[in-house]
Amino acid sequence: MQRRTFIKGIAATSLMGITATDIEAKPPRKREHNSTTLSGKEFFLDIDYTTVNITGKKAVATTINGQIPGPTLVWQEGDTITLHVTNHLKKSSSIHWHGIILPAPMDGVPGISYKGIAPGETFTYRFKVQQHGTYWYHSHSGYQEQTGMYGAIVIKPKKKEPFRYDKDYVVLLSDWSDEKPTSIYRKLKLSSDYYNFNQRTVGDFFSEVKKKGFGQAFDDRKMWNKMRMSDRDLSDVTGYTYTYLMNGNAPATQFKALFKKGEKIRLRFINGAAMSFFDVRIPGLKMTVVAADGNHIKPVSVDEFRIGVAETYDVIVQPTSARAYAIFAQSIERSGYALGSLTPSASLSAKAPKMDKPQALTMADMGMDMKKMGKQKMGGMKMGNKMKYRWSAMEAQKYPVTKLPMATGVQSTMKAMAPKYRLEDPGVGLRKNGRRVLTYADLKNRYSTRRDRKPDREIILHLTGNMERYMWSINGIKYADAQPLRFHYGERLRITFINDTMMNHPMHLHGMWSDLETGDDNHLVRKHTVIVQPGAKISYRVTVDAKGGWAYHCHLLYHMAGMFRKVVVA
Amino acid sequence: MLKKLLLGSLVGIACIQTLQAAGADDPIRTMLIMDKFEILDNDENSREWEGSFYVGYDIDKLYIYSQGAATSDGLEWSQNDLVYSRAIAPFWDIQAGVAYDKNDDASRTWGELAVAGLAPYFFETRAALLFNGEGNVGLRLEAEYEMLFTQKLILTPSFEADFYSKDDPEMRTGSGLSALEAGLRLRYEIVREFAPYIGLTWERTYGNTYDYNPVNETSLLAGIRFWF
Numbered sequence: 099m100q101r102r103t104f105i106k107g108i109a110a111t112s113l114m115g116i117t118a119t120d121i122e123a124k125p126p127r128k129r130e131h132n133s134t135t136l137s138g139k140e141f142f143l144d145i146d147y148t149t150v151n152i153t154g155k156k157a158v159a160t161t162i163n164g165q166i167p168g169p170t171l172v173w174q175e176g177d178t179i180t181l182h183v184t185n186h187l188k189k190s191s192s193i194h195w196h197g198i199i200l201p202a203p204m205d206g207v208p209g210i211s212y213k214g215i216a217p218g219e220t221f222t223y224r225f226k227v228q229q230h231g232t233y234w235y236h237s238h239s240g241y242q243e244q245t246g247m248y249g250a251i252v253i254k255p256k257k258k259e260p261f262r263y264d265k266d267y268v269v270l271l272s273d274w275s276d277e278k279p280t281s282i283y284r285k286l287k288l289s290s291d292y293y294n295f296n297q298r299t300v301g302d303f304f305s306e307v308k309k310k311g312f313g314q315a316f317d318d319r320k321m322w323n324k325m326r327m328s329d330r331d332l333s334d335v336t337g338y339t340y341t342y343l344m345n346g347n348a349p350a351t352q353f354k355a356l357f358k359k360g361e362k363i364r365l366r367f368i369n370g371a372a373m374s375f376f377d378v379r380i381p382g383l384k385m386t387v388v389a390a391d392g393n394h395i396k397p398v399s400v401d402e403f404r405i406g407v408a409e410t411y412d413v414i415v416q417p418t419s420a421r422a423y424a425i426f427a428q429s430i431e432r433s434g435y436a437l438g439s440l441t442p443s444a445s446l447s448a449k450a451p452k453m454d455k456p457q458a459l460t461m462a463d464m465g466m467d468m469k470k471m472g473k474q475k476m477g478g479m480k481m482g483n484k485m486k487y488r489w490s491a492m493e494a495q496k497y498p499v500t501k502l503p504m505a506t507g508v509q510s511t512m513k514a515m516a517p518k519y520r521l522e523d524p525g526v527g528l529r530k531n532g533r534r535v536l537t538y539a540d541l542k543n544r545y546s547t548r549r550d551r552k553p554d555r556e557i558i559l560h561l562t563g564n565m566e567r568y569m570w571s572i573n574g575i576k577y578a579d580a581q582p583l584r585f586h587y588g589e590r591l592r593i594t595f596i597n598d599t600m601m602n603h604p605m606h607l608h609g610m611w612s613d614l615e616t617g618d619d620n621h622l623v624r625k626h627t628v629i630v631q632p633g634a635k636i637s638y639r640v641t642v643d644a645k646g647g648w649a650y651h652c653h654l655l656y657h658m659a660g661m662f663r664k665v666v667v668a
Numbered sequence: 669m670l671k672k673l674l675l676g677s678l679v680g681i682a683c684i685q686t687l688q689a690a691g692a693d694d695p696i697r698t699m700l701i702m703d704k705f706e707i708l709d710n711d712e713n714s715r716e717w718e719g720s721f722y723v724g725y726d727i728d729k730l731y732i733y734s735q736g737a738a739t740s741d742g743l744e745w746s747q748n749d750l751v752y753s754r755a756i757a758p759f760w761d762i763q764a765g766v767a768y769d770k771n772d773d774a775s776r777t778w779g780e781l782a783v784a785g786l787a788p789y790f791f792e793t794r795a796a797l798l799f800n801g802e803g804n805v806g807l808r809l810e811a812e813y814e815m816l817f818t819q820k821l822i823l824t825p826s827f828e829a830d831f832y833s834k835d836d837p838e839m840r841t842g843s844g845l846s847a848l849e850a851g852l853r854l855r856y857e858i859v860r861e862f863a864p865y866i867g868l869t870w871e872r873t874y875g876n877t878y879d880y881n882p883v884n885e886t887s888l889l890a891g892i893r894f895w896f
């Protein structure tokens with residue numbers, strides 16, 4: 099029998115000598131779990147209610163092995179692993195292995211991969227690990243992810259990695275609320291700006307009048323006012339209700355990563371939040387980004403990067419002095435932050451730097467034509483000729499387009515009139531901030547993709563929404579009313595997203611890689627989650643090599659139910 | 669009358685349930701909002717209210733609107749609507765149902781068609797067309813705007829106008845432009861759901877309405893706005 103490292107004490111002795119199948123047949127009501135890292139080939143995970151105290155108030159969380167986050171699972175590339183997941187909740191549950199290439203029935207999406215895990219039942223996942231890097235897992239049922247059901251996956255590579263480091267740490271970012279998720283969702287439906295405390299005021303208008311004169315200030319507001327849109331609508335849910343966590347620690351209790359001076363530290367950043375994008379930096383240190391969504395990229399040295407919900411980035415840092423450095427992850431709308439310390443001693447913790455001021459959305463974020471707008475400039479986007487060439491090369495790609503059903507009406511309040519590839523745009527909040535910020539244009543596969551097949555055909559997906567009514571959809575059709583997308587087994591597909599909303603949507607395709615076009619076909623970067631910026635356009639290619647039904651959706655938890663498609667590969 | 673209202677609401681709820689099996693994205697919900705719940709500094713010290721309740725989904729809802737005034741002598745007047753509301757455009761709902769007006773000695777029931785929604789420049793508006801058995805046709809217009817001084821201190825100018833095609837002395841409404849009302853309310857949102865406010869309201873009747881019920885007054889007011 100495979101050794102189960104997490105079982106200690108009484109539980110370990112009582113389970114000694116029985117086989118895994120016995121355990122499946124009669125899951126013990128409560129196993130003892132006290133390890134935050136599990137490794138091996140066989141894993142036992144228990145989903146249960148746990149009373150936690152994150153904000154000073156008691157609240158009931160849904161947890162995996164009684165912890166937030168759930169234990170970090172360490173796998174070995176090439177191993178076949180078995181995971182027994184027991185549901186002790188009163189409701190159906192599930193675990194999805196995010197970004198992992200596996201057979202469709204093992205993907206863990208209720209209603210698509212399987213029925214879900216009924217109360218009291220154990221589901222056993224078994225699949226071969228065919229990749230390496232940093233990934234994560236989470237519940238795919240209801241709002242369980244928001245209430246604590248997520249954890250990190252670290253897959254050790256078969257071959258030696260092309261970079262060196264002395265220590266590595268998982269840095270899992272998330273958002274916690276004492277409010278029930280159903281209550282958060284209801285509030286958004288009743289009043290979609292409920293959590294937004296950075297709305298435009300009369301004072302903002304008058305300071306613009308002072309700067310530009312009344313006519314100009316009024317003119318600048320005109321488009322927004324006519325369209326009934328807010329340029330301050332950056333996050334639906336904010337620090338008003340969220341406490342931002344780093345490896346389960348609130349800023350007050352701080353996660354600490356220890357280093358010795360001169361050591362190279364690999365930090366595996368995972369955004370396991372329900373709704374929050376984070377802008378991450380370690381003041382005083384350059385970060386060398388070596389992997390995106392688990393896959394090696396050509397190393398890029400940056401001061402800061404944005405991590406969308408469900409993305410992962412691996413960075414290497416080398417602290418030069420024996421002091422505590424802040425690992426600082428401010429939420430995109432700047433209502434709060436997650437904080438940890440990279441420190442030479444557990445007794446030494448870093449102070450948080452000041453949060454940046456929130457920026458407002460621009461006309462470009464509305465998908466307007468900048469040339470036509472004339473005066474409107476997009477902050478922080480200096481477009482060199484090289485970039486222009488790259489984007490026009492992407493625009494020029496022509497493949498047969500399969501038309502998809504599209505609806506207009508209540509579902510969609512906006513249409514991006516002139517959506518552009520904006521991969522070199524760090525995005526609202528990070529423009530012109532004086533720091534070197536990672537953009538998608540920087541992401542290049544470490545290995546050549548020159549011989550990858552060219553796409554056979556293309557589909558275009560519009561991300562649509564109605565912020566006023568808080569409705570989200572794809573092509574103006576919400577999931578409940580949509581037909582599945584049909585992909586042909588064996589084809590190479592180009593998918594182009596056009597974002598007809600004012601929000602960033604992290605789009606996640608299950609079961610297959612998304613090979614993101616960043617203007618260099620020889621180094622397409624391999625991702626599982628791709629941010630589509632407001633008013634922008636982005637394309638990636640998918641080798642359709644996994645039969646079955648798959649989920650395809652926005653990873654913002656409160657967008658997901660509508661902005662979702664089932665993909666059928668046959 | 670009560671029976672009719674009750675029946676109407678039951679039919680409405682049944683309608684909603686058959687029209688749309690609720691998906692995860694669109695759970696059934698209710699909202700009660702009391703926009704105005706205030707006391708006026710006028711001769712009668714009128715207490716006025718204006719609010720709404722809905723039950724339903726993104727597209728289909730059943731709405732009850734109610735507004736009115738009471739004094740120490742009891743109810744002065746009230747206007748109530750029960751309508752089925754359907755979203756037909758990104759920012760607009762159309763509504764159909766019945767309205768019921770009451771004053772201290774008479775009442776009227778109307779058929780009602782309305783449009784409600786958010787107009788460009790963020791004006792919250794509602795226009796209702798009413799018709800009753802006596803051949804009277806009414807039009808009631810409402811608009812409201814929110815100006816944020818801070819994230820919690822909000823000024824709301826509002827405007828209302830009523831028109832009728834016929835005189836109705838019992839209800840003390842005359843044909844043509846009947847009444848105008850404009851208000852200015854400054855609220856402080858302690859939480860989003862609860863905000864005390866102070867304000868000013870100006871009300872005036874016109875034409876025959878003025879003959880039946882001469883009103884031309886400006887009053888200070890204080891109240892609370894709440895929802896849940």
Ligand SMILES: [Cu+2]
Pocket residue numbers: 570602603604652653654657658661
């Ligand atoms: Cu989304």
